[in-house]
Amino acid sequence: MTQRGFRTAKRRYHYLFWPLMAAYTVLVFATSFLVDTDTAPTWLKVTSALAVTLPLFGVLYAMRRQTEETDEYTRMRQLQAMRDGGLITAGFAFMIGFLQIFEVVDLISVFWFGPLFFISYGLSFCTQNFGKVV
Amino acid sequence: MKNILKILRTEKGWSQAALAEKLDVSRQSVNAIETGKYDPSLPLAFAIARLFGRPIEEIFDDGVELASAAE
Incomplete structure (x- = not known):
């Protein structure tokens, strides 16, 4: 590194x-x-x-x-946001996948998981310091 | 961990942005350290100590007394 x-x-x-x-x-x-x-x-x-x-x-x-x-603090914030974005995206991928398996929803394009990651990553980065000790 | 970074910085008349530029970190990093939200790594703590010409333990205080730590 x-x-x-x-x-x-x-x-x-x-x-x-x-x-x-x-x-x-x-x-x-x-x-x-x-x-x-x-x-x-x-x-x-x-x-x-x-x-x-x-x-x-x-x-x-x-x-x-x-x-x-x-720098180390910015790296920590970035990685925390990427972690949140990745976990939220994975969670939604599983949820939508099971909804499809149980034929509750029709097929949804996997393309949208990309924007979902970046949106959740961005929101996490912007909100992670609200009243929190890091 | 408590620290006197804000006091030292204001003594020099520097803004958070100015100190951040000298340390080559983000302004948010300086703010997080000053408010105790983030404890810097040893290399950054040494860089801060060098910049202000003081020993690390004079700037940062982990609240542990030396006598009780030795027990």
Whole structure:
């Protein structure tokens, strides 16, 4: 683990995060406009799906790198928020999975577990210090 | 753990942000340490002690008396 300090870690995170998010946005719009999922060949659909996913893997790498490089208190807060986000997402995955097994709900796209993780991670990060000794 | 970081910082006339910049940590880190919500690691405690030119035990107090700790 290479601790570089809060400012350097933050700068390196932003240098990676924003270009990746820009690439992700462009790819999402480009593929949704250019690829017709009803008529496009499978190789094109696979390529498009993986191309859109690649920047997201980059963002996940940037998050991991920042937790390694930032200062100890920020790292602790980030990891606590990721823990909460991961556990909430896992909990919902099990709950929705069993609801599907018991045929209570129809199939729900697994795509939504990604946003669920980031929303719960963000909410946890913003609320973790409310009246709590860490 | 109790500490006198806020007193030392205000003596120098530094804001939390200024101290955070000198230690290369977030302002929230300084606030958490000052309010006792977070105990710094040994390397950060040493960095704080060096910055203020004081021994660690003068800045941080875990509330344990040396005599009773030796028993």
